[in-house]
Amino acid sequence: MRNDFSKGVRGPVVPPPPGKTRITIRLDTDILDWYRDTVETAGGGNYQTMINDALRREMERKREPLEKIVRRVVREELARSKRPRGS
Numbered sequence: 001m002r003n004d005f006s007k008g009v010r011g012p013v014v015p016p017p018p019g020k021t022r023i024t025i026r027l028d029t030d031i032l033d034w035y036r037d038t039v040e041t042a043g044g045g046n047y048q049t050m051i052n053d054a055l056r057r058e059m060e061r062k063r064e065p066l067e068k069i070v071r072r073v074v075r076e077e078l079a080r081s082k083r084p085r086g087s
Contacts, residue, residue: 027051 035047
């Protein structure tokens with residue numbers, strides 16, 4: 001038995017909410033699988049939102065002034081060097 005789609009009508013494309021843009025993007029399968037699995041393990045959510053949040057964090061991190069990055073790294077290294085060995 002074949003399906004007859006000759007009288008089918010394509011539904012309307014739902015416009016994205018304000019501030020969002022619909023795009024097509026190619027991602028590595030393992031990356032997409034990781035986000036989907038993470039959402040499923042958490043019991044729900046939206047993997048696209050997680051990807052968007054990760055991209056936003058990277059974007060904001062890149063805006064951090066070099067001086068601030070150097071200060072943070074130096075503080076981290078000083079704290080690490082003060083720990084007793086074997087910690």
